[in-house]
Structures are given as structure tokens and as C-alpha cells.
Amino acid sequence: MAGLRERKKEQTRQRIVAVAWRMFTERGFDAVTVNEIAEAAEVAKATLFAYFPTKESLALHGVGDDDLAGIVARRPAGQTFLTALRAHHRAFATGQLSAAGQLPEADLDALLARVRVIRNSPTLQNAANGLLYQQREALAQVLTDEYGPTAAALMAAQIAASLLTLQETYFQRLLDGASAEDAGRALAQDVELAFDLLEHGLDHMEGR
Numbered sequence: 506m507a508g509l510r511e512r513k514k515e516q517t518r519q520r521i522v523a524v525a526w527r528m529f530t531e532r533g534f535d536a537v538t539v540n541e542i543a544e545a546a547e548v549a550k551a552t553l554f555a556y557f558p559t560k561e562s563l564a565l566h567g568v569g570d571d572d573l574a575g576i577v578a579r580r581p582a583g584q585t586f587l588t589a590l591r592a593h594h595r596a597f598a599t600g601q602l603s604a605a606g607q608l609p610e611a612d613l614d615a616l617l618a619r620v621r622v623i624r625n626s627p628t629l630q631n632a633a634n635g636l637l638y639q640q641r642e643a644l645a646q647v648l649t650d651e652y653g654p655t656a657a658a659l660m661a662a663q664i665a666a667s668l669l670t671l672q673e674t675y676f677q678r679l680l681d682g683a684s685a686e687d688a689g690r691a692l693a694q695d696v697e698l699a700f701d702l703l704e705h706g707l708d709h710m711e712g713r
Contacts, residue, residue, distance in 0.1 A: 518556050521546045525563050530618045534564055534626040561632035564623070568633055573664070574643035586648065591700040594671075598693040601685075613685055620676045635700065641665040667699045 524546040528537045539560050543550045554618035557563035573590065580589035623629045641661045674695060678688040 517552070521548060521556060522563065522566050526615070526622075528620060529564060529622045530615075533623055534560075534629050542546055559670060560631060564629055565633055565636060568623075568636055571668075573640055573668075577644065587700060587704050591696070593700065594696045594700070595693070598689065598696045601689040605700040616638070616641050617676075617679055620680065637665060637669060644702065646665070663703060667703060671695050671699055 520543065525537070525542045528542060537560075539553060540550060541674045542560075542563070543553045546553070553563075553709065555645070557566070576589050576593050577586040577604060618654065623633060641664075644664065645654075645661035650658060651657075673694065675688055675692045678691060683691070
């Protein structure tokens, strides 16, 4: 019974997210109310808030979920934290490239619509930045014992900024009309460049 309850809860969660994003795409984030989402999803407002405490958390469901701190904390003994993070993002980029040929056009259109909604809403931009800040702070905390608080904060900030740039560049290529396959291939190359720069600094670019 517990498994059935969990499946029903997840189905409700996904229905709320799907309904909300259909409305956000049609009218924009700020024009849609929580009451309207709850009514369209056929749930009580209290039920919606039980899943998502704010409208922003509903819209940003899945954003900032990359557990950078966990990746670093769980890395094998002897592996540097940058190697662990590079391996994780290399695998992600490879997965994006592998899936590009099988990505239905409707799914790509939905993804890009979501990116446009977030970009067009200062409220969502601020909320997304807050999630990324929490992610960066958690990474800095994990690095503090090894490097001290100041160095850990600086390294976490550089890593977070690099990863955000990778994400923004990837989505901008898609918005500019690049195919999912071409954008995925470019992302894989950008991941290697980003971590080369993080590991070796601007000296890595000398002679290029």
C-alpha cells in the first residue's frame, strides 16, 4: 500500500507540474495564480501547497537539483574534487548527446518554452539564482575542511559560475536554432574546456 500511495503522490505532483507549465507557457509565469493552477489540476489549493510551498518552487521543480556537494563528498579516495565534477558533467553531456537523436520535437519545444518563461520572469530569475546560490554554498561547505573557508568559497564560486555559463550557452544554442545533436556535441566540448580552465587557469589558453 505504501508503494501505491507513493506512486499516486508522484502522479499528482507530475500532473500539477504539467498543468502549471502549460499555463505558464501560454500566459507567462506572473499572470498565472496558484488558485488557477489548483483548479486546472483538480486539486485543493492546500494540496498544491503540500507539494510545492510556493509558486516559484513549482515552476523551478528540478532546477538546482545537481548535488555538487554530494558528488565531491562521495568521490573515491585519491580523486580530486575537480576530477569528480568533470566526470559527472562529462557523463551528463555525453548522455545529452546520446539522447539527442531520440528526443521528440515536442519535448524539445517544451524545454525551450520553459527556458523562455524563466528568462522572461524577473521573479523566477531571482528564485533560480537563489537555488544556485544554495548549491554553491553547499559545495563551499564541503571544501572548507580541506582548503579553508576563503579558498573554498572562491573555488565554489568559480565552479558555479562556470557551470551556469555552460548551461546558459547550451540553451542559447538551442534557442538560436541549433539541433539537439549539435548543441549536445558543443556542450561536451565546452565541459572539457571549462574544467581545463578550472584546473589550469588562463595559462591553458596560451598558444591556442
